[in-house]
Amino acid sequence: MSKERPGSKERLGSKERLGSKEPRARRLGASEVQRLPRDRSGKLNGITPPTTSPSSHLFFRWGEAQKDLAEQNERTLEQIGSQGELQDEEQEPPELLCEIPVAQNHVLRMLRQPPLGSSFSDWGPSVAVCDQVIENHRSWLRAGCRVLELGCGIGLPSLVCAALGARVVATDLPSNIEDMEQNSAANGWPQAVWRVVGGGSEGIPVTKERGGKIEKERLSQDALVEELELRKELNLMRYRRLTGVGPKEGWVQLVRPYGNRPLLVKTELRPPAQRSHAGAFGRGTIIVVPLRWEAQEALNLMRRLDDLESAALELSGNERALKPVKARREEKLIPNQVIRPDGFPSLADIVLCSDCVCEPAYGESWEELVETIESVMSPDGIAIISLRRRSYDGIERFVQRLARNLRYERYRHRKSEDAGIDLICATWPGKREQFEDSVDSPRCSTQCFNTAVLEAYKLDKFCALARFDRMGLLNILKKMKKDEREARILMLGLDNAGKTTILKTLSQEDISHIMPTQGFNIKSLVQDGFKLNVWDIGGQKTIRPYWSNYFESSDALVYVIDSSDRRRLEESGQELRELLAEDKLGGIPLLVFANKQDLLQATPADEIAAALDLASISDRTWTIQACSAKDGSGLEDGMQWLIGVINEKA
Ligand SMILES: Nc1nc2c(ncn2[C@@H]2O[C@H](COP(=O)(O)OP(=O)(O)OP(=O)(O)O)[C@@H](O)[C@H]2O)c(=O)[nH]1
Ligand SMILES: [Mg+2]
Known part of the structure; x- marks a missing residue:
């Protein structure tokens, strides 16, 4: 079975690119290979990399568990052999890989049909x-x-x-x-799947044979079909129906002969899984x-x-x-x-x-x-x-x-x-388990804890966030020992205001592919020897109820407004008023960024201040700063102001 096949080294190269991202995922460089231990003849000593697969076709068959296994196996193998789907005469016979009892009286037999060599x-x-x-x-x-x-x-x-x-x-x-x-x-589990998109409410015509008579029954709109044979040059495809109604198999035209409108399009959609019940077995996707x-x-x-x-x-x-x-x-x-x-x-x-x-x-x-x-x-x-x-x-x-x-x-x-x-077998740690331990443990410095949190939370990974219940997260935040010259900045605002773009521009990252934030981003910005841990939380309406989870221990609030969107100014002002009424944010400085000033239709910062009645805020220091996250203008000024007031407070 394990004959080494010529050319398998090249194949190794392809799996080696798994996850390839310079510089980590790479093949070892020549000098590194030289440093690896060798035997006297110069061969690499003891390194046996995995043999990645040349093609191998796996099948499974259901069988009845109680039947005589030997006899059953033979029969199943014969069946596979006689199918002839993937084999030619010289091919090795199919081989039984494993048998798994899956439901009452049913076993799953996994078989392999190796291609030649x-x-x-x-x-x-x-x-x-x-x-x-x-x-x-x-x-x-x-x-x-x-x-x-x-x-x-x-x-x-x-x-x-x-x-x-x-x-x-x-x-x-x-x-x-x-x-x-x-x-x-x-x-x-077909991979070449097409969806019927033409034919109106009646569906598209089908013939049993290629070029034969049109069947009475049509293939319904939105039906998913598996491609069995594609004759693009003839504008024809033989199909097997997966969902919808109509003849189970047949030939259809791919595009309408006149006007070139497609009748079917290739799709990534797959028929839904059928769940199993006790004693039966289902069929997944x-x-x-x-x-x-x-x-x-x-x-x-x-x-x-x-x-x-x-x-x-x-x-x-x-x-x-x-x-x-x-x-x-x-x-x-x-x-x-x-x-x-x-x-x-x-x-x-x-x-x-x-x-x-x-x-x-x-x-x-x-x-x-x-x-x-x-x-x-x-x-x-x-x-x-x-x-x-x-x-x-x-x-x-x-x-x-x-x-x-x-x-x-x-x-x-x-x-x-x-x-x-x-x-x-790896799972997320149970509630609080890992991180609270590490905070309390003398072995683990705050530094190490911070890194772990930042690691886990980079990108907008809600799955990582989900590891903490609310109390867990808050306890952790409370316990984080804060350096004197370090501040926690909370950045909020409606969706699309430009929070993430501001954060990225401030940390000189690419801003051409920013997606709406589903969870939050944290970035540490260092300015004037001062470290600002900025928490940018997603602003979509569904996420706003969770803003309060991040209030704890914040040293300042940055509120971002899309100055070009007059229609949402009222909504933005309302959210800000609610934030300012929160006890946990009581008294902390407020910086309002009037963002997107590079756009022609942007409302000037003083008009926004008036519309939001910022002048009535008397319980904290505040300012409004016109800025553009796109070209960076005004951002540094805003942050300078923030550091100034936080320093004063300290
Ligand atoms: N013209 C212009 N567009 C901007 C500016 N800042 C952000 N944008 C654009 O506004 C859109 C939203 O920006 P994001 O940074 O994703 O907004 P957000 O506040 O993080 O939104 P959520 O994550 O949904 O809360 C993006 O298409 C940005 O390119 C700006 O200063 N000028
Ligand atoms: Mg965002």
């Missing part, structure tokens, strides 16, 4: 992950939880989870994604998507999936299919524990990752791997990670990084009869 043989890490997830989280899978596999390769864990009912997102680098796409398609290990990108992916899933549910008219799971999970999360405004994506309940840490092959890409896991793992989710031990593998450093924010259990995987695999 394929050498992939290191199943241990994937099997270890499957084992763990099935043993401990089968009910989650069957309830349709969301699973994200990172670096999926040929995707054994993804297929197993989807077969049990989970909504799976299998990800790998763009260059590695083909194997998984083929495996998904071979198992009935698999979406295969390229993903580099990068926190924000992964979070964006989650958001996109939410949209796709709800669109698919709507189209299938089966909106209730997933609601019960969601409702139950959210009920558990909401009461005063976590802050997840509407519009925040549902994160991954289970994150899977097999054999993706090996420094000789992938460099330090584990750093991005951990960041990605942190950004997508739901507050009560779990990450299951298998690690094949190799020389100089970097696994200890990976685990140390993981432990910075996550709690984990680690053990040797014995079931795979392979002593060289570690399994890690």
